[in-house]
Amino acid sequence: MKHVRVRAALAATSALVLAGCSLAGGGDGGTTAAESSTSPGEPGGTVVLATHESFHLPEKLVKAFEEESGYTLEVRAAGDAGTLATKLSLTADNPIADAAFGIDNTFASRPLDEGAFAELTSSVTPPAEYALPEGGDRLTPIDSASVCVNVDTSWFDAEGLAPPRTLADLTDPAYADLLVTPGASTSSPGMAFLLATVAEYGDDWPDYWSDLMANGAKIVDGWEDAYYGDFTAAAKNGTRPIVVSYDSSPAFTVKGGRTTTAALLDTCFRQVEYAGVLAGAENPQGAQALVDWLLSDEVQSALPESMYVFPVMPGATIPDDWATFAPQPTDPYEVSPEEISADREQWLTEWTDVISR
Amino acid sequence: MRRIAGLLLLAAGPVLVLGVLFVLPVAGMVSEGFVADGRFAPGAVLDVLARPRVHRVAWFTVWTSGVATLVAVGLGVPAAFVLHRLAVPGRTVVRAALLVPFVLPTVVVGVAFRQLLGEGGPLGFLGLDGTPVAIVCGLVFFNVAVVIRTVGVAWESLDPRPGQAAAALGASPRQVLRTVTLPALRPAIVGAASIVFLFCATAFGIVLTLGGVRYSSVETEIYLLTTTIFDLRAAAALSVLQIVVVVGLLAVAARLRATPDPTALRAVTPVRTVRRGDLPALALTLLVLAAMLLPIATLVLGSLSVGDGWGLDNYRALTTAGDGQALLVPVTTALVTSLRTAVDATWMALLIGVSVSVIVTRRSHSAAERRVRSTLDGFFMLPLGVSAVTLGFGFLITLDQPPLDLRDSPLLVPMAQALVALPLVVRTLTPVLGGIDDRQRQAAASLGASAWRTLLTVDLPVVWKPMLAASGFAFAASLGEFGATSFLARDTSPTLPVVIFRLIGHPGEMNYGMALAASVVLAVATAVVMIAVERLRVPGVGAF
Numbered sequence A: 001m002k003h004v005r006v007r008a009a010l011a012a013t014s015a016l017v018l019a020g021c022s023l024a025g026g027g028d029g030g031t032t033a034a035e036s037s038t039s040p041g042e043p044g045g046t047v048v049l050a051t052h053e054s055f056h057l058p059e060k061l062v063k064a065f066e067e068e069s070g071y072t073l074e075v076r077a078a079g080d081a082g083t084l085a086t087k088l089s090l091t092a093d094n095p096i097a098d099a100a101f102g103i104d105n106t107f108a109s110r111p112l113d114e115g116a117f118a119e120l121t122s123s124v125t126p127p128a129e130y131a132l133p134e135g136g137d138r139l140t141p142i143d144s145a146s147v148c149v150n151v152d153t154s155w156f157d158a159e160g161l162a163p164p165r166t167l168a169d170l171t172d173p174a175y176a177d178l179l180v181t182p183g184a185s186t187s188s189p190g191m192a193f194l195l196a197t198v199a200e201y202g203d204d205w206p207d208y209w210s211d212l213m214a215n216g217a218k219i220v221d222g223w224e225d226a227y228y229g230d231f232t233a234a235a236k237n238g239t240r241p242i243v244v245s246y247d248s249s250p251a252f253t254v255k256g257g258r259t260t261t262a263a264l265l266d267t268c269f270r271q272v273e274y275a276g277v278l279a280g281a282e283n284p285q286g287a288q289a290l291v292d293w294l295l296s297d298e299v300q301s302a303l304p305e306s307m308y309v310f311p312v313m314p315g316a317t318i319p320d321d322w323a324t325f326a327p328q329p330t331d332p333y334e335v336s337p338e339e340i341s342a343d344r345e346q347w348l349t350e351w352t353d354v355i356s357r
Numbered sequence B: 001m002r003r004i005a006g007l008l009l010l011a012a013g014p015v016l017v018l019g020v021l022f023v024l025p026v027a028g029m030v031s032e033g034f035v036a037d038g039r040f041a042p043g044a045v046l047d048v049l050a051r052p053r054v055h056r057v058a059w060f061t062v063w064t065s066g067v068a069t070l071v072a073v074g075l076g077v078p079a080a081f082v083l084h085r086l087a088v089p090g091r092t093v094v095r096a097a098l099l100v101p102f103v104l105p106t107v108v109v110g111v112a113f114r115q116l117l118g119e120g121g122p123l124g125f126l127g128l129d130g131t132p133v134a135i136v137c138g139l140v141f142f143n144v145a146v147v148i149r150t151v152g153v154a155w156e157s158l159d160p161r162p163g164q165a166a167a168a169l170g171a172s173p174r175q176v177l178r179t180v181t182l183p184a185l186r187p188a189i190v191g192a193a194s195i196v197f198l199f200c201a202t203a204f205g206i207v208l209t210l211g212g213v214r215y216s217s218v219e220t221e222i223y224l225l226t227t228t229i230f231d232l233r234a235a236a237a238l239s240v241l242q243i244v245v246v247v248g249l250l251a252v253a254a255r256l257r258a259t260p261d262p263t264a265l266r267a268v269t270p271v272r273t274v275r276r277g278d279l280p281a282l283a284l285t286l287l288v289l290a291a292m293l294l295p296i297a298t299l300v301l302g303s304l305s306v307g308d309g310w311g312l313d314n315y316r317a318l319t320t321a322g323d324g325q326a327l328l329v330p331v332t333t334a335l336v337t338s339l340r341t342a343v344d345a346t347w348m349a350l351l352i353g354v355s356v357s358v359i360v361t362r363r364s365h366s367a368a369e370r371r372v373r374s375t376l377d378g379f380f381m382l383p384l385g386v387s388a389v390t391l392g393f394g395f396l397i398t399l400d401q402p403p404l405d406l407r408d409s410p411l412l413v414p415m416a417q418a419l420v421a422l423p424l425v426v427r428t429l430t431p432v433l434g435g436i437d438d439r440q441r442q443a444a445a446s447l448g449a450s451a452w453r454t455l456l457t458v459d460l461p462v463v464w465k466p467m468l469a470a471s472g473f474a475f476a477a478s479l480g481e482f483g484a485t486s487f488l489a490r491d492t493s494p495t496l497p498v499v500i501f502r503l504i505g506h507p508g509e510m511n512y513g514m515a516l517a518a519s520v521v522l523a524v525a526t527a528v529v530m531i532a533v534e535r536l537r538v539p540g541v542g543a544f
Helices: A002-021 A059-069 A081-090 A109-113 A153-159 A188-214 A223-230 A284-294 A297-307 A320-325 A337-356 B002-034 B042-048 B052-085 B091-098 B106-117 B132-156 B161-168 B173-201 B205-211 B218-229 B232-257 B276-304 B313-319 B331-361 B367-379 B388-398 B412-434 B438-446 B451-480 B483-488 B496-504 B509-535
Strands: A045-051 A071-077 A099-104 A140-152 A179-182 A218-220 A242-246 A261-263 A269-277
Touching: A045 A081, A045 A284, A059 A071, A059 A284, A059 A297, A071 A284, A081 A099, A081 A109, A081 B218, A081 B388, A099 A284, A109 A337, A140 A153, A140 A188, A140 A297, A179 A188, A179 A223, A188 A223, A188 A242, A188 A269, A188 A337, A218 A223, A223 A242, A223 B106, A269 A284, A284 A297, A337 B218, B002 B042, B002 B232, B002 B331, B002 B367, B002 B388, B002 B412, B042 B232, B052 B091, B052 B132, B052 B173, B052 B218, B052 B232, B052 B276, B091 B132, B091 B276, B091 B509, B106 B132, B106 B205, B106 B276, B106 B496, B106 B509, B132 B173, B132 B205, B132 B276, B132 B412, B132 B451, B161 B173, B173 B232, B173 B412, B205 B218, B218 B232, B218 B388, B232 B367, B232 B388, B276 B313, B276 B509, B313 B331, B313 B509, B331 B367, B331 B412, B331 B451, B331 B496, B331 B509, B388 B412, B388 B483, B412 B451, B412 B483, B438 B451, B451 B496, B451 B509, B483 B496, B496 B509
Parallel strands: A045 A071, A045 A099, A179 A218, A179 A242
Antiparallel strands: A099 A269, A140 A242, A140 A261, A140 A269
């Protein structure tokens, strides 16, 4: 009997201790954002941004936005761009947020078709070259990043071999077993690379991929596998000096005033990320203010350091390393969002067949 | 009939929780695929199941998971014996360490495996990178701990006397093992094997990372169909296929688990010294340990490597937000969030898990009652076998209206993690609870003990230790959970695995090292918690 009492006391004590650690008991874990939202028509309150997991902006900028506009910003970032697009499409009638950022040109048509976005009333107009051919009134471009083939220039220097320059070069036996790329079915840069080959070779792209595979191309799951797992300039035991990465990547391999890698600017596909106000948002004014803020010079200039992407507004400044070591492609490959949306499944099926052979 | 009604009433609470958090979302998402243009059209979904690609994907999932389960059981059962029944020095620490792989983020382990098996790695000569063999190795690496722990706990509370009697009557050790010990352990082994199979069949990251995108499992296919291709019909078809297969599997497992003469000892059997006959098992355990240590060692070495030398810089950086401010919160803050979330997930999983275990193991008085109990048992295993993608999107579209507007609740993440941990708790507790002789409870009751008193004096002393093991298990599962968490985590309070994923997804020399260092911190935190739980032995328990 005594034991029972001792144990009961012990259990009670540990329960109290645990309650202290719990999220529910801690107090600061929970927020009551939904309740503090104000009714439409009246400025202020909370504005909720749905975005993908790569979203990030400096705390200082967010504070400044909240002070100037009177809104409280709540960011809900989870999943990749495809997940975000699916979420927004599925919840088009009862949106999970007020605004969304991070839908790119490869995924834009799906949520647009589902009616997830409301018309924008922006006072700011980004350059026309980034605008969507259809749905430009609902989604505004925020940033761009091009997916390009990157080469480890120091590896090629050491080998005394001239690095490749074009997509066609990659099937040259001189570069056999040197390329690693993330898969198109599992990674967004992988998909962009597939689109670049579709844009270059048209309906013959599966032949190009057969040649690429015959030349020893290696396909891995994600960008991080390719870059940190196989690329000679970044991986410990890397064996592949050619990798599919971004145009900005060379700015991150700077040693002693020069970069050891280069992006091949003739192999690029440009991804543009868009933002918009969600249809049926609880706080549409706040959402519009948020979208305008994303286009402000302060945020645009912070994009490279925070999210590794280039700003779209001409007034933004970019870091010195980027200006010096990460030139952007002038004439990237293009495939229209409608075409991507219509043919994505067929391309991916064919692509999987080609690489599984 | 009255008994069944009473039983259902008791089970109503847990069933309701699972109904809201699991059945409703999955049904909601699956029905998105069944409804085309506002009309119910199941024909189109069934057409999907005739696609050759679907057959290929389903077969690949079944065979890799089957082989991985067999290997995990083959390695795990001897190791469970060595680590739970023999007086091996340091076994507490080893047992805790074995749970480490269970919590490591797949993306990090994937990279660690690939550094070993890849073209330039020390094991590159084996040519395993991107093959199904690598996938199976990865699956075993993550799941062997489940077998060791579930079977080991049951082995500890196994009555050694029948085996001793058999030996006294002239049975060789091998005969004792085959005719006495293994049959008695069957519920635990089958239970562990079914959990491992479900974990393998729904594995996501490991299939993609180690298979080099060439191989698709049902889970990766559902992800691709839902998020990239937006073919909800095909995704629904695969989800339904998955559910049907899982239910079938659980039915078979329930049949295999049933044992005519369960025996559980009220006290934990003392460990015995190592004998010559134990050497094969001991050698196998060492092999398992070595195989587990290799990828972990790669990780630790990677976290200590700085530029061309060695140092602790990656660890020092954990209090910062990373290279180029890759993170919103420092890793240390994320660790605290992880631990607090895990506390919540653990008590939720224990609360539901203990009541479910008690309900399903009580003695049945009729065949109908037994069927109800075993159906309930299987029902609570379902969350492990159903796609996290389907569940995650289902949350968004079904739990969005009052009174069930849960999608913004801070408790959503621990709830989702508790669902994942629940089967672990149930499978650890039921073999032990099922082994209690019901006559003990009857005796207690006839001596005037109340239902509570009976529970405290008959059941609790036996399940005390397994309950600790189960809570440790649930805690670890929560700490390492990534799939559901990354889908639901709020940006202001990410858990450690989510932060690690972010770090590894950003370029920057420091970020990769930091991701490795953070993984080591996660592993150490898990091991420390596990050791603490193992030490929590209340003196006098079992000696009533």
